[in-house]
Amino acid sequence: MKILITGATGLIGKYLVQKLKENGHEIVILTRKxxxxxxxxxxNPDQNFxxxxxxxxIEAIIHLAGATIAKxxxxxxxxxLYSSxxxxxxxxxSYCEKHQIKLKSFISASGINYYGTFTSDEILTENSPIKKLDFL
Structure with missing residues (x-):
C-alpha cells in the first residue's frame, strides 16, 4: 500500500515509517524541510500548500503532524495546538478532493486524555467515568 504520512520525522512517525517499510508498504512523507x-x-499547512x-x-494517509506539545x-x-x-x-x-483520491484509510492521531488531568490515588480502568473535563 502507498501511504502518505505527516509528522514522519517525529518520535512516533520515525518508528512508524520504519515498521511500515518493513511490512512492504511504500511511504510518502510530507515535510516542511x-x-x-x-x-x-x-x-506548509499555514500557507495551505x-x-x-x-x-x-496514494491509498492511505496517516496524519501525525501538529504544533509541539513541548511548550x-x-x-x-x-x-x-488545536488548529495546527x-x-x-x-x-x-481538500487535496484528496481536488485530486479525486478515494482513500482506503485516513488516520489522524493526536494526544488524548479521557479521564481528565488530575492527581489521585484511585486506579482508573477502561470502565471508569470521566473524572474532570479539561483541554485534552
Missing part, C-alpha cells in the same frame, strides 16, 4: 529523499514532498505530486497513487500551554498556545492539527487535516482532505 526536504532533505532530498525521493519520497519526500514539501508542505502541498506539492501535488505527493498524492500520486507552555497558554490559552493562546492551546488554540495553536485540525487545519492540516482539513488541508489533506
Amino acid at each position: 526536504k532533505t532530498g529523499k525521493p519520497n519526500e514532498f514539501q508542505w 502541498i506539492e501535488d505530486a505527493a498524492f500520486e497513487n 507552555r500551554w497558554t490559552k493562546e498556545y492551546k488554540k495553536e 492539527r485540525i487545519n492540516a487535516a482539513n488541508l489533506l482532505k
Whole structure:
C-alpha cells in the first residue's frame, strides 16, 4: 500500500515509517524541510500548500503532524495546538478532493486524555467515568 504520512520525522512517525517499510508498504512523507529523499514532498499547512505530486497513487494517509506539545500551554498556545492539527487535516482532505483520491484509510492521531488531568490515588480502568473535563 502507498501511504502518505505527516509528522514522519517525529518520535512516533520515525518508528512508524520504519515498521511500515518493513511490512512492504511504500511511504510518502510530507515535510516542511526536504532533505532530498525521493519520497519526500514539501508542505506548509499555514500557507495551505502541498506539492501535488505527493498524492500520486496514494491509498492511505496517516496524519501525525501538529504544533509541539513541548511548550507552555497558554490559552493562546492551546488554540495553536488545536488548529495546527485540525487545519492540516482539513488541508489533506481538500487535496484528496481536488485530486479525486478515494482513500482506503485516513488516520489522524493526536494526544488524548479521557479521564481528565488530575492527581489521585484511585486506579482508573477502561470502565471508569470521566473524572474532570479539561483541554485534552
